[in-house]
Amino acid sequence: MMTEIPSQPVESITCSSCEACCCRLEVFLITDTGVPDRFIEQSEAGGLVMARLDDGWCAALDRSTMLCTIYEKRPWVCREFEMGSYECRVERAEHL
Template sequence: MCCRLPVLLLPGDHVPARFIAIDDHGLETMAKDEDGWCAAIDPLHLRCSIYQDRPAICRQFAMGGRACLDIRARYRDQRQRGIPLTLD
């Protein structure tokens, strides 16, 4: 789920250009795919395809840490609630 969060690129990051997007404020961010996942995710193996060159923010995000667990819980809650259906 952390790979669905916005990732701002910092000056020391060396991400391949194909994975860089420019946000509404003109800042470089990690690009997203059509489903909202980080474009660097390898869809067959569900892992980072640029792990050795991943952004500093990704390096600092502790897998299994408080922020990670909170995001996973919110994602799980959203999936369990589903999408409300309204019929006309």
């Protein structure tokens, strides 16, 4: 079933008015982009994922700026996640 999301205009969605909601998702490491080992964990299913803190946010997120501290080396999944996409709006609806 599709999650109900508000009909907020896509043009008004911006990462700068978002507390990095998508950085609470489980991020699988599909390709090697140079993520430092200290941010990598093994998932229960056995794959490699970004480590997350107890509150759910990715361990590589700068908590004062809410920006990615490894932006140039961020995983492929993070690069593909599109601002304003359905997935983005679902995360915002759940956390903002």
